[in-house]
Amino acid sequence: MSTFPFSVPSSSLPNWENFGVSWAEPKRTHRDQVLNTTQDEFKNDDEIPESKALSEQLAVASQTTRSDARFSILSGFYTIRRPIAVQDFLSQQPGLIKLLFAALPKMKEAWGSDVRSELELLEDPDDFSSSLVVYVVSKTENSFESLDRFDRDWWIDHVGLAEGSLSFSVQME
């Protein structure tokens, strides 16, 4: 029961019962119920719905930020056309990110260290399917031979992991 910080003679108090309020057992207001509920729930760390919800929201926000950062890293190495569409596609197929990072050194091996690479999401209007294509932008005349070498030395062993959602193509500059 609540206590006052000062003493008040009980005789001087009005008869609260006339107002439908019992002095001995104060009526629990909605606020009291909320406070008591929260205190009870704080006794057990596993049952803190409000805090847990906040923690989960923070975790999602943190994960989104990290996912954005990883996409930002990828876009530091690929020129990305329609980046929002590409990021959305990669969020649905995160396994492709690993392949895209792994392909970078292999492309430099095949086409030379100054090769540029562009990434685009292609959408097929006929069957509504989407896939990513990496355009290797090259000035060299033997670019298509390099593509054969890239396919033979690396891509053929990894193409299965892409499940038809990634391809490599040469674009002459």
Add this chain to the structure above:
Amino acid sequence: MPGRVKATAKFSGFEYQGGFADPVFEPLRIFSATGTVYRALKPWNISPQDVKYRAGALASTEPIVTFELAKKHYSVSVAMAQFVFNSNAVAWDQAPVIIEIIGSTASALAKELGVTVTQHSLSISMQLGITGKSIQELTGALSIPLGYPASDTDFFGFLLYTKDGVVFTVDKSAADPNDLFVRIVRKYKGTQDMDNMAKELYEDEQGLANALGIEIE
């Protein structure tokens, strides 16, 4: 994997320090190597504005020139006694690129300054959000040999030093006490293969995850 709880990396960082066998105690020579390192990093889309000079280095391990890459998520710093690669939001899928960047930098410094990298330190740090269990539940059983049953333990963090130069740190995260902080440091001496060092660090991470019963994402 069944039986394991999901551990989501909210923060992850990787650092590689490559110590020179003989430090270059002439800062001007470090400045003169800037062009060679820049050219070595050009395949990784570096631009002139990504090169930062650091004034007032007081120690031989403090950076003199820093090269930023990958939209500033990666950096390569060159000091008189070492070079350092740093990255944030890192994941193992980036390893092929990071290994190339470190290798290219080491080759450029060897060519321009004649230095040999003979001391290697690799470290990964992570803040892990655990789903389905509390960090107390993950580590509580480890305190039993000390006479504290799991029910009496709020959290059991630990440091483990191995004879081959690995240090594991498991602690409560300072950023969020509900999260796990994990750091693994691995050191090597002599000429080493970067792929092999990365592979061993990966195995350390997997071993720790197995021991804690978590699957890191």
